[in-house]
Amino acid sequence: GAVVSQHPSRVICKSGTSVKIECRSLDFQATTMFWYRQFPKQSLMLMATSNEGSKATYEQGVEKDKFLINHASLTLSTLTVTSAHPEDSSFYICSASREPRAGNTIYFGEGSWLTVV
């Protein structure tokens, strides 16, 4: 069964509103989670590294004020797309590893389709 759960799987929101996507590790603690964005027919682009209890680390070119990441517990990270615009429509996916700094398997959530209308 899934070890990383992402919710919602699909969301439609109006332009200018904010939307939150959750990523949960179901049976292990994840001090670090990752958020990716995937454009059609492209690979996964790392947006940010979510660190439990501290600020997220954003990749170059990713607007931290637009994509708010909160990692309030060892099993939950959230991505909030603020003031969403149609160009933010995309597939967002998170990942987590069972063991920090270990080469154990990286598990992915099911992904979330965001459509901004």
Added chain:
Amino acid sequence: AQTVTQSQPEMSVQEAETVTLSCTYDTSENNYYLFWYKQPPSRQMILVIRQEAYKQQNATENRFSVNFQKAAKSFSLKISDSQLGDTAMYFCAFLSGGYQKVTFGIGTKLQVIP
């Protein structure tokens, strides 16, 4: 920085035949991990196989096996007895031993033809 290169944007294979997807990477590290992920139309990322760089033996998982050539920095995926359900995007991925940041290749779209 690490890079992962998948030079085959698309490939096709007849059902029950064997196909090999190529992947090369560049790193100065000695301890790392390599993965192949499958992404079907549902977009779910499914782990196919993983390889620890310190292990010389090639990883195998049922019909899936890899040819890991550390000196050449090559990590190809062989799919034997291809099935229709194997149709998907396949991503090669690199994970540094000390970090959890994964670097992905651009993917190879595999079509299994009945």
